[in-house]
Structure formats: C-alpha cells, structure tokens
Amino acid sequence: MNPIRKSHEFHHCIRGPREDVGHPDPCEERAQGYHGSSRDDKEFRDFSQKGILSGDQSVNPLAHNWNRVMVRNCDGTLFLSDAELPVRGGRPLQLRGRRNAMLAIHQLLSSGLADASELLLGGCSAGAVAAPLLGDYVAQTVRRAAAQRGGNVFVAILSDSGFFVDWSSLSRxxxxxxxxxxxQWLFEVGNVSEALPEECLKAGESWRCMLLSSAVPYVKTPSFFLQSTVDSWQLRSLEPSSLEALQDQLRPALLRSLNAGRGRGHGGAVDHCVHHCEAWGEITWGSISNRDAFEGWYRKRLQQWHSSGFNASVFDTAGEHWPLLHLGRAGPSQCYPGQEEHLRWHQNLTLALEKCDMGRSWDIFVGNLLGKTLGDILDNNFSG
Structure with missing residues (x-):
C-alpha cells in the first residue's frame, strides 16, 4: 500500500449535461455526491498503481519517493472558474474551480512546497486540461515563494488525455x-478567462483557449502530453467509422499544437489505443513506454534548467523528435495489456446510454447506471 491521506474537503455544485447543452442544474444533486464534494471520500486511498502518483518504484521510478498530493476534481468546471451565478432554487450557485485549485497550492506552500527543488503539476482528463492552463500561474506563484526563501524550483507539467476536439465548425x-x-457556455459565465493564456486570448481564440489544441503553443511552462487519437471519453461508439472520424480530427490538431510548442520545451507521446488516462507504462513505441518517454523528456528539461543557471525560459526540444507517434489507423484490440478490460467497460457504458434518457449528465451515467460510483471505478482500475 502507498496510501494518500485525505486532507481538506472541497465542495461544488455545478454540472452540465454530457453534450448538446451546458447550464447549471440545481445544486442539491451534485453537491451531495462524489462529483460535488469530497466530504465522503475515504480517509486513505491506495495509489500504488496510479502512475505518477504511485509510491512504488517499479511503477513510478522518477517520483516514487516525492511528496505526492492529489487535488480531486469535484468542481465540474475543469478547475478554471471563479464566479457567482444568480440564485436558483433559493440557493446561490458558486463556480469555484480555480479558487479551489489555487487555495490548494497556497496551502501546500505553507506546508513545505516553498522548499521544493522540483514540482511536477500533473492531471488526467479535466486535470489534464487544468494543469497546462493553470501551469504558468502556478509556476510563477511557487517560484516566487521559493525565491523568498533563497531557493529555486524547477516546474514541469504532465497532461494525460486532455485534448478534446472542437466540432463547432460543423453542425454536429x-x-x-x-x-x-x-x-463555450462556461467561458461566458464562469469567469475562466483569467485562467487562460493571455497570448491565446489576444490572438482572438476566445473560448477555444480552453482547448489544449489552441492553448498549448502559448503555455510557457515545459509540458509533456500523453494522448490517444481515439480517446474513449470522446466516443459513444467503437465502430470503425467513429474511430476514424475522431482520429482524423484529433491527430492533426495534436500535431499542429505540439509542433508549435517545441520552442517552449513541450513534448508528447501520441498513441492510437482506445483508452482515457490509465495505461501508465503499458503503451509502447518500440521499446519505449509512455512512462519512459516522459521520464526521458523530464530529465532533459531539468538538465537544461540547471545548465542555464535556473533560467525558466531556455527550454527547447530541437532534435528530440517529439512527439512519439503510433503510425497507421487506430484499432481497438490488443493495443496494451489493459485494453480488453477497458473495451468491456466502454461497451457496458454504451449499453447503459442506449437505455436511458440522453439528456442526463455523463457523471450520472457513469456513477448510477453502471451501479458504481466514480470512486469505485477508479479504485478498481477502470478509466473514465
């Protein structure tokens, strides 16, 4: 066991439907459950098999003996919002994702983070969006605190499964x-612009700066991206036509974004396995796993930082040939050891969706229709 102990509680009461509409529903439903509060979280959770959070050296050679902290996503707004909405149902709606995230950082700074020599800000799914978008501000905040104590801290980002496709140019x-x-709705009402790269907003990308495909070229903190071109969280069907449609849109967007970010020190590993997060150390490019690729990239950025005299703007990946790519068309079978289990999970979810009201939210589908809470799903090594 390598448990992480529960610390502070976070509460939030906003949810949007899975697709087609985005609006706040009454707080009570989400705020009382796993997706709106950490109140009922277990006192300890085992992260021994949870990738970069693991304390097992065989799973996480780079950071197994680091201080590891998880800020769980229960805000429903990608950790980006900070707004008060009009009263609904007699209760005010508070969108506090960004405030929760930054309060966690400040709490950690008062608990020893200001003395750190290295900081890796990572995330999966919603966290994979938040880590790069908030990364520059977090890096500045931590470096400033470290400098006040006479120290220097190297900051990098690991983003797993955070690229989502923009279909707005099509009717659907x-x-x-x-x-x-x-x-787009969240951008308009959630006061998220302060969390987004300023240069991206100045370039006229507006709400699309919430999409990594638009934002990554403007992120200054060196970042490594793990991403499937057939991300299962963006698929209702595993039919070949659906896989091809997603891959044809997501792969070029990924490559444009990562190529534009090379001068910032960004790297990545792009696979065509059907998964969402998970699969740490299991997906390979020849003899190199996603874990190996990230660790190699990280050590080179750390070396550059030391060689430059702790200059946070000297990172460059010229000659390193990022990102790693799987060639050919995506296929759902035997792509990595956990592939078949994940496919069964996705098929069960699809069957549940077909039987139920499609207007209900994705989190309710995952939590209730499969008879599991998301905590159960995570604890049993399902992804999603």
Missing amino acids: APPGVLSFPQL
Missing part, C-alpha cells in the same frame, strides 16, 4: 463521436 459531431459545447 460525426455519428458515434461526442462533442462538448458546454465549454
């Missing part, structure tokens, strides 16, 4: 592929 996403138009 292709059959079997999901879209997330609530991002």
Whole structure:
C-alpha cells in the first residue's frame, strides 16, 4: 500500500449535461455526491498503481519517493472558474474551480512546497486540461515563494488525455463521436478567462483557449502530453467509422499544437489505443513506454534548467523528435495489456446510454447506471 491521506474537503455544485447543452442544474444533486464534494471520500486511498502518483518504484521510478498530493476534481468546471451565478432554487450557485485549485497550492506552500527543488503539476482528463492552463500561474506563484526563501524550483507539467476536439465548425459531431459545447457556455459565465493564456486570448481564440489544441503553443511552462487519437471519453461508439472520424480530427490538431510548442520545451507521446488516462507504462513505441518517454523528456528539461543557471525560459526540444507517434489507423484490440478490460467497460457504458434518457449528465451515467460510483471505478482500475 502507498496510501494518500485525505486532507481538506472541497465542495461544488455545478454540472452540465454530457453534450448538446451546458447550464447549471440545481445544486442539491451534485453537491451531495462524489462529483460535488469530497466530504465522503475515504480517509486513505491506495495509489500504488496510479502512475505518477504511485509510491512504488517499479511503477513510478522518477517520483516514487516525492511528496505526492492529489487535488480531486469535484468542481465540474475543469478547475478554471471563479464566479457567482444568480440564485436558483433559493440557493446561490458558486463556480469555484480555480479558487479551489489555487487555495490548494497556497496551502501546500505553507506546508513545505516553498522548499521544493522540483514540482511536477500533473492531471488526467479535466486535470489534464487544468494543469497546462493553470501551469504558468502556478509556476510563477511557487517560484516566487521559493525565491523568498533563497531557493529555486524547477516546474514541469504532465497532461494525460486532455485534448478534446472542437466540432463547432460543423453542425454536429460525426455519428458515434461526442462533442462538448458546454465549454463555450462556461467561458461566458464562469469567469475562466483569467485562467487562460493571455497570448491565446489576444490572438482572438476566445473560448477555444480552453482547448489544449489552441492553448498549448502559448503555455510557457515545459509540458509533456500523453494522448490517444481515439480517446474513449470522446466516443459513444467503437465502430470503425467513429474511430476514424475522431482520429482524423484529433491527430492533426495534436500535431499542429505540439509542433508549435517545441520552442517552449513541450513534448508528447501520441498513441492510437482506445483508452482515457490509465495505461501508465503499458503503451509502447518500440521499446519505449509512455512512462519512459516522459521520464526521458523530464530529465532533459531539468538538465537544461540547471545548465542555464535556473533560467525558466531556455527550454527547447530541437532534435528530440517529439512527439512519439503510433503510425497507421487506430484499432481497438490488443493495443496494451489493459485494453480488453477497458473495451468491456466502454461497451457496458454504451449499453447503459442506449437505455436511458440522453439528456442526463455523463457523471450520472457513469456513477448510477453502471451501479458504481466514480470512486469505485477508479479504485478498481477502470478509466473514465
């Protein structure tokens, strides 16, 4: 066991439907459950098999003996919002994702983070969006605190499964592929612009700066991206036509973004396995796993930082040939050891979706229709 102990509680009461509409529903439903509060979280959770959070050296050679902290996502707004909405149902709606995230950072600074020599800000899914978007501000905050104590801290980002496709130029996403138009609504009402790269907003990208494909070229903190071109969280169907439609849109967007970010020190590993997060150390490019690729990239950025005299703007990946790529078309079978288990999970979820009201939210589908809470799903090594 390598448990991480529960510390502070976070509460939030906002949810948007899975697709087609984005708006706040009454707080009571989400605020009382796993997706709106950490109140009922277990006192300890075992992260021995949870990738970069693991304390097992065989799973996480780079950071197994680091201080490891998880800020769980229960805000429903990608950790980006900070706004008060009009009263609904007699209760005010508070969008506090960014405030929760930054309060966690300040709490950690008062608990020893200001003395750190290295900081890796990582995330999966919603966290994979938040880590790069908030990363520059977090890096500045931590470096400033370290400097006040006479120290220097190297900051890097690991983002796993955070690229979501923009289908807004089409009337709708292709059959079997999901879209997330609530991002535009969130930008308009959630006061998220302060969390987004300023240069991206100045370039006129507006709400699309919430999409990593638009934002990554403007992120200054060196970042490594793990991403499937057939991300299962963006698929309702595993039919070949759906896989191809998603891959044809996501792969070019990924490559454009990562190539534009090379001068910032960004790297990545792009696979065509059907998964969402998970699969740490299991997906390979020849003899190199996603874990190996990240660790190699990280050590080179750390070396550059030391060689430059702790200059946070000297990172460059010229000659390193990022990102790693899987060639050819995506296929759902035997891509990595956990592939078949994940496919069964996705098929069960699809069957549940077909039987239920499609207007209900994705988190309710995952939590209730499969008879599991998301905590159960995570604890049993399912992804999603």
